[in-house]
Amino acid sequence: MNTLLDDLHQMWRIRLLEEKVRELRASNDIVGSVHLSIGQEAGPVGACSVLGENDALFATYRGHNWAVARGVPVEGILAELLGRATGVNGGRGGSAYFSDFAHGFHGENSIVGAGAPLAVGAALAGKYDGTNRVALTVFGDGAMNQGAVHESMNFAAALDLPVIFVCENNSWSELTPIDEMVRNPILAERARAYGILGERIDGNDPSVVRDRVGDAIEAAREGGGPALLELMTQRLVGHYIGDPEQYRRPGELEAAREVEPIAAATRKLREQGTSQARIDEAESNARSEVEDAATAALQAPLADVSTVKEHLYA
Amino acid sequence: MNTLLDDLHQMWRIRLLEEKVRELRASNDIVGSVHLSIGQEAGPVGACSVLGENDALFATYRGHNWAVARGVPVEGILAELLGRATGVNGGRGGSAYFSDFAHGFHGENSIVGAGAPLAVGAALAGKYDGTNRVALTVFGDGAMNQGAVHESMNFAAALDLPVIFVCENNSWSELTPIDEMVRNPILAERARAYGILGERIDGNDPSVVRDRVGDAIEAAREGGGPALLELMTQRLVGHYIGDPEQYRRPGELEAAREVEPIAAATRKLREQGTSQARIDEAESNARSEVEDAATAALQAPLADVSTVKEHLYA
Amino acid sequence: MRKLSYAEAVNAALRRCLDEIPETLLYGEDVGVPGGVHGVSKGLHKAFGDRVFDTPISESAILGSAVGAAMFGRRPIVEIMWSDFFLVALDQVVNQAANVRYVSNGTVKAPLTIRTQQGNSPGACAQHSQNLEAFFLHTPGIRVCMPSTPQDAYDLTLAAVHCDDPTIVIENRTLYHGAKAEVVTDGEVQPIGGLRKRRDGDAVTVVTWGAISRRVEEAAENAEVLETVWLNPFPWDEVIASVRRTGRLAVVHEANRTGGFGAEVVARVVEAGVRLAAPPVRIAVPDMRLPAAPVLANALIPDVRSIAAAISDLAARG
Amino acid sequence: MRKLSYAEAVNAALRRCLDEIPETLLYGEDVGVPGGVHGVSKGLHKAFGDRVFDTPISESAILGSAVGAAMFGRRPIVEIMWSDFFLVALDQVVNQAANVRYVSNGTVKAPLTIRTQQGNSPGACAQHSQNLEAFFLHTPGIRVCMPSTPQDAYDLTLAAVHCDDPTIVIENRTLYHGAKAEVVTDGEVQPIGGLRKRRDGDAVTVVTWGAISRRVEEAAENAEVLETVWLNPFPWDEVIASVRRTGRLAVVHEANRTGGFGAEVVARVVEAGVRLAAPPVRIAVPDMRLPAAPVLANALIPDVRSIAAAISDLAARG
Numbered sequence A, B: 001m002n003t004l005l006d007d008l009h010q011m012w013r014i015r016l017l018e019e020k021v022r023e024l025r026a027s028n029d030i031v032g033s034v035h036l037s038i039g040q041e042a043g044p045v046g047a048c049s050v051l052g053e054n055d056a057l058f059a060t061y062r063g064h065n066w067a068v069a070r071g072v073p074v075e076g077i078l079a080e081l082l083g084r085a086t087g088v089n090g091g092r093g094g095s096a097y098f099s100d101f102a103h104g105f106h107g108e109n110s111i112v113g114a115g116a117p118l119a120v121g122a123a124l125a126g127k128y129d130g131t132n133r134v135a136l137t138v139f140g141d142g143a144m145n146q147g148a149v150h151e152s153m154n155f156a157a158a159l160d161l162p163v164i165f166v167c168e169n170n171s172w173s174e175l176t177p178i179d180e181m182v183r184n185p186i187l188a189e190r191a192r193a194y195g196i197l198g199e200r201i202d203g204n205d206p207s208v209v210r211d212r213v214g215d216a217i218e219a220a221r222e223g224g225g226p227a228l229l230e231l232m233t234q235r236l237v238g239h240y241i242g243d244p245e246q247y248r249r250p251g252e253l254e255a256a257r258e259v260e261p262i263a264a265a266t267r268k269l270r271e272q273g274t275s276q277a278r279i280d281e282a283e284s285n286a287r288s289e290v291e292d293a294a295t296a297a298l299q300a301p302l303a304d305v306s307t308v309k310e311h312l313y314a
Numbered sequence C, D: 001m002r003k004l005s006y007a008e009a010v011n012a013a014l015r016r017c018l019d020e021i022p023e024t025l026l027y028g029e030d031v032g033v034p035g036g037v038h039g040v041s042k043g044l045h046k047a048f049g050d051r052v053f054d055t056p057i058s059e060s061a062i063l064g065s066a067v068g069a070a071m072f073g074r075r076p077i078v079e080i081m082w083s084d085f086f087l088v089a090l091d092q093v094v095n096q097a098a099n100v101r102y103v104s105n106g107t108v109k110a111p112l113t114i115r116t117q118q119g120n121s122p123g124a125c126a127q128h129s130q131n132l133e134a135f136f137l138h139t140p141g142i143r144v145c146m147p148s149t150p151q152d153a154y155d156l157t158l159a160a161v162h163c164d165d166p167t168i169v170i171e172n173r174t175l176y177h178g179a180k181a182e183v184v185t186d187g188e189v190q191p192i193g194g195l196r197k198r199r200d201g202d203a204v205t206v207v208t209w210g211a212i213s214r215r216v217e218e219a220a221e222n223a224e225v226l227e228t229v230w231l232n233p234f235p236w237d238e239v240i241a242s243v244r245r246t247g248r249l250a251v252v253h254e255a256n257r258t259g260g261f262g263a264e265v266v267a268r269v270v271e272a273g274v275r276l277a278a279p280p281v282r283i284a285v286p287d288m289r290l291p292a293a294p295v296l297a298n299a300l301i302p303d304v305r306s307i308a309a310a311i312s313d314l315a316a317r318g
């Protein structure tokens, strides 16, 4: 089998889900602010392919890509965003704060950096429950300046906990460029402060991510402690749906479209001589999956108001 | 004049103030928890000698040494600890949270790491008020793992603010050794993460501290931005008065007494041929200052209860 | 007079402060060049240069630096994008800003202004929907106001920046881009404090604050609606006097009921010995986390109908 | 039966939990090898090895890791040395722990226990003297208790660790090393909730919690003193029934008055339509920062005499 072709299919599943979400937001079937991951498909596809069943995954509000790559059903995600009873959290989480433990997705988080301490805890639990669990937490470049992320990296390092800190560097924190908010733009170098492995890698190539994250996971599982991986990538769309993106730099998006994961993978496959038919199939299969999921999600009943007060306490 | 001899005198002023505080705590004239700086006299003496009048200084609960070195009258400090009306804050701050703006001491802080953001603000103000102020904030080794300190270093770096981050590494955070709470024991190396100058220096030699802090201040004042200086030192007494210190490592205190600032300076002066009389004088002058201050402070009236509700709001 | 939206009114007030008070600074995440994620500070960086700037995503550093700068003579105006985000840095408000004046025995002050916005909006998750005014109102040393109209957004922002105490202005994103209204922008700077009587009536006194005030104003038949735009200082005398007259009290807030500031309002009124014709009523969100799905959130947040029903029910009782 | 101090009672409860519940972990700053800065966890690292450990000074990581570990089947017991220190990391309690069960629609739980201690002690500064229970009691999803006797310290700690919700146990350092008392350490684990009737009387109902309860018990002549050791869940029915009988209500807490939980108690009682012979009274610290000098702090914190005076005054009124 062809890994890159599979990766392309996985990336199309994310891309097309997000396109569908954008469509449903435009029609107001989905309401509220939505953060798309278009352009950031390679990281989750590469990383989740080396995460084990017992491993933990904590993402952010920009987490649809990680949820899909981790195996959360597209229909459950769409239903969640649509506020349906069949959503992964029955509509309680929404676009920016859903989770699906049954599928190994331990949650988005709408507080910047707040997923990191939770991941540390998941790894800590693994020290005692015999799972030898590795916890992966993903956050953005801007989150590197949040106190909780700093505390988590040092805490995991001091306790030799198997936590993989994945920083998706898409060069923007909302509307502000990361290179103006730090002096040392190579965020991976912060790993040295904590005495842990730090690497900046190509976040647009799923195989690179698979290899580097895979090695880090292996080392962590063997007791080597945490690692910080900086995935260089780009957000091809606004920070949120509706973002006028006035902050974009000249030529930025054009250049980004050249290197973005799906364009790159498609080019590579062509170079490798993969037939256009199979390349198209990777997209079309994903498209029908997303279309079917959307149809089903839109037919599902709205979240059940009669249960709105349940489950606050045990 | 002999700088080292002056430094010795300054260090004795701190040492003897602290001895007096310990005495007054034992007699319950001072109540509550008190954190002595015995053994950590060189840092403040060296650093404050190169701080300008308009510069800012933010310390911690272990801040009597910095207050004295900065020029806060010993009587005002003792009166504050004794809860007297003549205390620098009229008794409101106490041992762990007093300040004296009139003498350039902008406050202790009893929240670990919380002085750092305040210092960033003082430096920020200096960008606009024409003072070209440098802000120095001092904290311990353990505080390096607090989120607010991380945020402050990056914030100051990104904005090129003249903040000198002084980490007094006395190897203990309360009852826990710093070398077990971090993987990379050289805390100064964290400076790289922020793209700022970082140096680990001898914190027991006031002249070394004077030189290195002096250079950092100069660079910062010229727009070079912040620096992180790690002062290697030791706490010769408990974390707080009454600390049984069961955590001490074998031989630790014996070794520390060899290198502690006052012993070291005295030895050096002897080697330089300074007469014992002048060396003794450095101590005796300090002793009479502290004794007189204590007598005066003890005679001062208790904090004025009739004003206890004043100054909460403008 | 100019017609301004709520966001434009805040912007106009900030512009005036930056213009008239050289000590002011305006900063926070995306506040400078981008003009704010909600567009509230649009154009101000252009107009005032490096006194208006962006910061890293570091709330402790943002708030703490504002306290420090204020201690050194500046008048920083900083933004916490959502009040939920105070929770990563509350120390700098409660343990730092609130103590500056009192602990220094009145020798130092910290005249900073913290702008934030809070509450639910359709689809917002539990981490972006909270109403946290009760935390600040339990913190001696901090001033708090909550405008819900363009004119108040302008006036309160101005008053807050001129106030010598640390002051939190709690805005609401659902109001930012609503209908424009005529706003007096050249009036005197008002002192902090005071309330707004939104409706006359003698059956019930309804005390409310924040965006939900707009619903209350619409819902409250024959009630005296007092919007307490300033929560600290709180207009106790006026509220108590009103309840003395009507004999009935309802308090409406979007924060969840238990431990909300509505309890304080009820307590003060009864402690004052006001004779009530019927037990007081609090109309608030039940003690839940806020679910994202609008149908669920709407089942928890009082709307015009449920507020009207509760108030007329109170008017009829006793 | 063993005679234990308050600190020893907490220690005994922690030991039993570590012994009987393999999922428990105990950690925090100085909690492991040193046995806690107040000696509460003494001997537990020795007894339970790496299930009891020390951490960096990183409250966000301590609290957040406890939430994460709890989501993955552990029962972490973590310490926040002073409740004032929650303020650097409150996000992990309010935005994270409190949401786990509700937002996951009941599919995930976070059974962590957070031990802390709070309040003033002689000489303590404003940053080490606060009483912050009102913050937690305004946060749906969090359980809160506050023991003031060795037996309750034991029982509540045990109940908290066994509880499946995030639970905060608020201790008090002035009680840790006080007189020893006989403590039943082999009883059944009690469910959360419930109160303690400390005194019988029919003139006044006095509701109180925390260390100040000891003063109230001593001060309250002819009053029914109800110590609400559990604040969430709160025993509303019992409190309201008592006030119905006595017709008079006083609430005493060490937290500052405005926005304190005493307001909630007053509000609930009057909302229930209880007929009062005199207006309710709150006895609390005035809205100030806490000054370090004992003479100043003592001028603000209610003592036995002022509590007794206020209560008998209430008994005489109306």
Ligand SMILES: Cc1ncc(C[n+]2csc(CCOP(=O)(O)OP(=O)(O)O)c2C)c(N)n1
Pocket (backbone or CB within 6 Å): A062, A110, A111, A112, A139, A140, A141, A142, A143, A144, A168, A170, A172, A173, A174, A239, C029, C057, C059, C081, C085, C088
């Ligand atoms: C503590 C906190 N501060 C601020 C915000 C508002 N906010 C949401 S996303 C965001 C930018 C984050 O940038 P980055 O970490 O680079 O992630 P990206 O959005 O680029 O994926 C900010 C400031 C928040 N949610 N939480």
Ligand SMILES: Cc1ncc(C[n+]2csc(CCOP(=O)(O)OP(=O)(O)O)c2C)c(N)n1
Pocket (backbone or CB within 6 Å): B062, B110, B111, B112, B139, B140, B141, B142, B143, B144, B168, B170, B172, B173, B174, B239, D029, D057, D059, D081, D085, D088
């Ligand atoms: C946020 C916060 N967490 C915990 C504490 C309790 N505490 C006071 S001092 C201290 C140790 C600090 O160690 P270090 O930074 O090395 O300073 P040192 O005491 O050695 O000077 C701790 C944990 C605190 N005051 N604030």
Ligand SMILES: [Mg+2]
Pocket (backbone or CB within 6 Å): A140, A141, A142, A168, A169, A170, A171, A172, A173, A174
């Ligand atoms: Mg980014």
Ligand SMILES: [Mg+2]
Pocket (backbone or CB within 6 Å): B140, B141, B142, B168, B169, B170, B171, B172, B173, B174
């Ligand atoms: Mg130390």
